[in-house]
Ligand SMILES: *[C@@H]1O[C@H](CO)[C@@H](O)[C@H](O)[C@H]1NC(C)=O
């Protein structure tokens with residue numbers, strides 16, 4: 001292979017990386033088939049099927065390449081890929097639903113999916129102005145509205161971020177027992193400093209800080225969640241999350257955007273998901289070029305949470321070692337092949 005000078009590669013990657021344009025082309029993924037043991041579900045029943053696995057993800061132009069890789073990884077490691085239904089939420093304002101639909105259908109011609117436009121107005125009025133600057137995307141908040149967006153017949157789903165790949169059967173994660181009352185299961189981290197997710201204003205207010213008085217609340221990751229939609233709807237958890245966002249608007253009780261309201265409502269009341277389903281932090285710290293290693297223990301899901309994303313680092317020709325585990329799921333059709 002002829003080596004292209006590094007300077008040219010860097011320039012090309014700078015041109016290509018910031019975000020995908022509408023002309024981004026993806027390779028067609030192969031068809032994946034159920035194992036003989038899988039229940040057979042009629043196509044028209046799929047969206048409401050309790051035997052199938054329901055997955056929800058948000059789709060936006062910037063992370064589309066990550067989402068495509070995540071979808072491929074889910075199908076590839078599923079025992080019953082044809083019984084998987086994807087519920088995609090896209091921004092009604094900035095994304096083109098027609099184009100997204102066409103891109104998905106061309107890349108995954110056999111995918112069971114539906115696209116739900118999410119109106120930014122739903123949250124923009126209650127997102128506090130203080131954090132609006134840091135807020136890249138109202139779609140971050142869409143996960144709080146899934147029970148209202150999806151058809152009532154969908155009772156349980158797995159919500160996933162776009163910067164991850166699965167290397168195990170998602171059905172195992174989807175089957176996480178939620179007990180008699182729990183609404184949510186997520187990877188929980190009790191060693192994280194929970195205090196730091198809220199401001200001194202919050203902790204010094206006796207009424208507010210009493211929220212956690214009777215609960216052993218721990219930080220949990222909202223990028224990998226199993227949600228009982230029926231219990232969520234009955235308990236009106238969307239409204240409870242919005243109420244905390246209203247409080248945040250009046251007095252600054254946290255610094256981050258969409259995560260703290262989840263901690264406020266569900267902290268100490270979730271089913272912990274085995275950490276194998278969230279080998280997190282692989283994004284590391286892009287500015288210092290820090291690469292993270294895997295945490296000890298088994299791996300079912302690799303999560304590039306943090307500032308660095310594998311596709312950006314691969315394009316820049318400065319990948320972290322573990323980015324090699326993401327690369328096989330990349331469906332982006334590169335304009336030219338570097339290794340031919
Ligand atoms: C959306 O994409 C379709 C297909 O490329 C195009 O025909 C249409 O004009 C686009 N609409 C908007 C609002 O950009």
Ligand SMILES: *[C@@H]1O[C@H](CO)[C@@H](O)[C@H](O)[C@H]1NC(C)=O
Nearest residue numbers: 192193194195196197198200
């Ligand atoms: C946890 O975070 C709070 C607020 O950021 C800080 O004051 C405290 O010292 C931290 N505790 C530990 C054990 O690091």
